[in-house]
Amino acid sequence: MSALTVLAPPGEFGAPTPDELFTLPPIIPGVEWFTKPVLLALFSSVLVIGICWAAFASPKLVPRGMQNVVELGYMFVRDQVARPFLGKDADRWMGLLVSIFFLVLVWNLLGVVPVLQFPVASHIAFPIVLAATIYILKIYLGIKHQGGIGYFKNMMFPPGLPKPIYFLLAPIEFLSNMIIAPFTHAVRLFANMFAGHMLLAFFSMVGFWFLFEKLTPLGAPIGVIGVVMTILLTGLEMFIMYLQAFLFAMLAAMYIGSSLHADH
Amino acid sequence: MSQQERRPETDGRDFSDAMWSVPSYLLAGMAVYGGLGWLLDRWLDMSAFFPIGIVLGVSLAGYAVYRRHGR
Amino acid sequence: MSVLAEVSGNVTAIGYGLAAIGPGIGVGIIFGQGVQAIARQPEAYGLIRQNMLLGFVLTEALALIGLVAPFIFQGIA
Secondary structure (H helix, E strand, O other): OHHHHHHOOOOOOOOOOHHHHHOOOOOOOOOOOOOHHHHHHHHHHHHHHHHHHHHHOOOOOOOOOHHHHHHHHHHHHHHHHHHHHHHHHHHHHHHHHHHHHHHHHHHHHOOOOOOOOOOHHHOOHHHHHHHHHHHHHHHHHHHHHHOHHHHHHHHHOOOOOOHHHHHHHHHHHHHHHHHHHHHHHHHHHHHHHHHHHHHHHHHHHHHHHHHHHOOOOOHHHHHHHHHHHHHHHHHHHHHHHHHHHHHHHHHHHHHHHHHHOOOO | OOOOOOOHHHHHHHHHHHHHHHHHHHHHHHHHHHHHHHHHHHHHOOOOHHHHHHHHHHHHHHHHHHHHHOO | OOOOOOOOOOHHHHHHHHHHHHHHHHHHHHHHHHHHHHHHOHHHHHHHHHHHHHHHHHHHHHHHHHHHHHHHHHHHO
């Protein structure tokens, strides 16, 4: 809260700009790359590893405590993400999918944890790295399972069309599968987190400005609206964070699945 | 059962596969044919081919999705 | 007359916001009715799915044309 008021221009209310919210100074002066999102990303990796370690280091047949909670997440990923898209290959890919789901979920949920309050995925570099990993894996698996020529042939020339149409559609198929699909995979997560963080920052700033900085009889109701909207949108935002983590893992499973089996 | 046999174990996969690939197909169609139109516009110093290319690309991409996933 | 309100920034953002309303409603109707149709007649799944996909493609195309419309008019004007 106090960080936001320092950024506002003196005297009048100004909505927070992306530059103020997302361009953060390095934590240690002089080490340019070590900013808050990097610290949070490292922290969430350690957290995910720690939670899974605590849960499955010595698994019991009758789960209790931490193992119960993490098994719930594991079952969710297996039944909702892996099995519908990978079928009988689901168990081989569970490690990757569970890691992706939990990592993205923790990244996102850090956006509503009071002191930390920064969704890591709202810097596009982080989703891009995850999406690029899946992209490379997708091409590798496609070439391995369908052959170098067969993979591109299945992708660009689906059977059952007249010849001249292939000439028109092949560039669309290639561009959509090779460039646009991984791009939207990363951008979908990034854009949701970016917009959600800006929305929360805007409404909490409205509340803070009109109730604490410049308390006037006319401005107070607006401030109350700002606070109420902040609370409601935090709830919505937590739902969206969970949904985006699910979608990211689901699309990863979908790309892997489409490389393993040639469709139709 | 209708003429199209249901396969419950792959229904979900096929359907979400189709739905999630629609936006990237449409964007790719617009990029390819809109880009061609834009290049033509620059070459001939006109401004008609870019919108035509966009609309053509969207229609072709829609056709591609429909043929690939819709049957 | 003095200026009462002023919009600063890029107007195309407002244009895209307006253009996204219609497709948003349309996609909601398509999937809502499609799911309802599947629930009522599971045996017509193939046909419903096909038409749902077609409607979704056409609606989504409108949303994406709204996305590039600013670039088109930038080229013309």
